[in-house]
Amino acid sequence: MTNEPRMLKGEVVRWRGQPDAQVHFTRADGFFVPFSVVWLAVSILWTVAVASSSTAPRLMWLFGLLFVAFGVYGVIGRFFVKAARKRRTRYLLTDRRAIIVGPSGVQQIDLPLSERTAYIHPNRTHIDVVFGAEVGPTAGLPGMASLRTYANTGLDFFAAIGPGSPIAFYDVADVEGLEDALDSFAEGAAADRE
Template sequence: MDDPRSRILPLLRQGEHLLWVGRPDPRVRFTGADAFLVPFSLLWGGFAIFWEFMAATTAKQQPFFALWGIPFVLVGLYFIFGRFIYKKRRKLRTVYGLTDRRAIVCIGDNSVSDSPVNGMPTKVDRSKDGRHVSVTFGSQGMAGAFGMGMYQNTGMDFFSLGQAVAFFDVPDRDGLLRALDQATVG
């Protein structure tokens, strides 16, 4: 694993000071949204597999129905399993940086997003066991008002319209919160 500082330092602007750098914990799999997503994915996937099974038994008379169900089975499998694999791989490539001016999220080598820290609303969520913290910077706009931001950090992020910059599942909660206090005071 590469050094997270080496990925954030080149992104700093002139006069900007790095206060904290970290990574998400790839072992954290579930979010609050999974209370809805897990049962929904099982229902979707179960129905799609049932459809395919029933269509396969009548495929000689109606081959269209067997073909029609294949995309639904694939989506169901992604909902059930694939999103967790995607989420873990994404977390392994993600680095967070907090400066005196911005929150920076770097995913892989080509994806960088940032948000100003001062004067922006900041939402801090602690995990139920108290070992991790997630911080959302700025507002989610209309997407947040309609619950579309609920898909962030679920492996189904493509449903989140107008995603806010956020640090998810950070194990260094004390270091991040201290740096956040420094950034918002300054």
């Protein structure tokens, strides 16, 4: 694997995986898909109205095209970007860290991995795991955590302007393998406390 992170001395990889590029929708798309369709329709109508007006400045027409382009990205383009990113992303879970190797480099988090949130998709074919609490310069600021809703939607750049994308494993098909690896952390943490 390219960009394989360097393992620490004595570190053991407990699980390897990747996101399923065939999973396109998230829970947040219940809002984003209709919103994007409405955005695109209004942008097209506004741009056509401005273009057909003889008194409107040309800059208004170009401004409308920018909104149409963003609408097309929201309705269709973001799914292609998301699938391409998933094909180039790998996840590793070691006995010390959660690591993501992706197009933007290597992300990792060192913490008790019991500090995580798991969401198993309703049909139990995939799992999402978000590690850690909110971090970064906007941690604790009201409203900024809501920008994380954009993570794994193809609109991830909105999360980047706020608190940043969380360290998370999204759309993993190996539900049992990842759950087993995560459970071994909980068992290890319980043994350490005794």
